[in-house]
Amino acid sequence: MMLIKQVGVLVNILNCKLKKHIAAVFKSEGINLTAEQFLVMDALWNQGEMTQQNIAYIIQKDKNSVTQFIDSLEKKGLVQRVVDASDRRVNKIRLSAEGLKMKDNTKQVAINALNDIVDGIPEEDLKAFVKVLNKACDNIERMNL
Numbered sequence: 001m002m003l004i005k006q007v008g009v010l011v012n013i014l015n016c017k018l019k020k021h022i023a024a025v026f027k028s029e030g031i032n033l034t035a036e037q038f039l040v041m042d043a044l045w046n047q048g049e050m051t052q053q054n055i056a057y058i059i060q061k062d063k064n065s066v067t068q069f070i071d072s073l074e075k076k077g078l079v080q081r082v083v084d085a086s087d088r089r090v091n092k093i094r095l096s097a098e099g100l101k102m103k104d105n106t107k108q109v110a111i112n113a114l115n116d117i118v119d120g121i122p123e124e125d126l127k128a129f130v131k132v133l134n135k136a137c138d139n140i141e142r143m144n145l
Helices: 002-028 035-047 052-059 063-075 097-101 103-117 123-143
Strands: 079-083 091-095
Touching: 002 035, 002 103, 035 052, 035 063, 035 079, 035 091, 035 097, 035 103, 052 063, 052 091, 063 079, 097 103
Parallel strands: none
Antiparallel strands: 079 091
């Protein structure tokens, strides 16, 4: 039982520390994004224009949080809301020219920050960690069906 509690606590601590570290690295590199805003931008860089609902699904955040992230990114001039031509009730989120311009540098800074976090951890341990995390996520998904 104590091991299970330790897993839960450490996963939460890792999440908090990861977000703080990414934010600090971004700030030091002059990148004006939070870790969550980066997730939105990364989804758009990878998938292109999409709805807020699709973004929420990809980054596993609720719609209200995603709305706040997009509001902030829009104020920074990094994304634009565009009314869907086939359904005027739906807004699609599109990267601005400025948002596209920052892609390569920001992704590289994030990759470097993550590499620093896992420095000294053998690849086989990382693969096992990913396998365990995926299994835990699958278990949660199965219970929430």
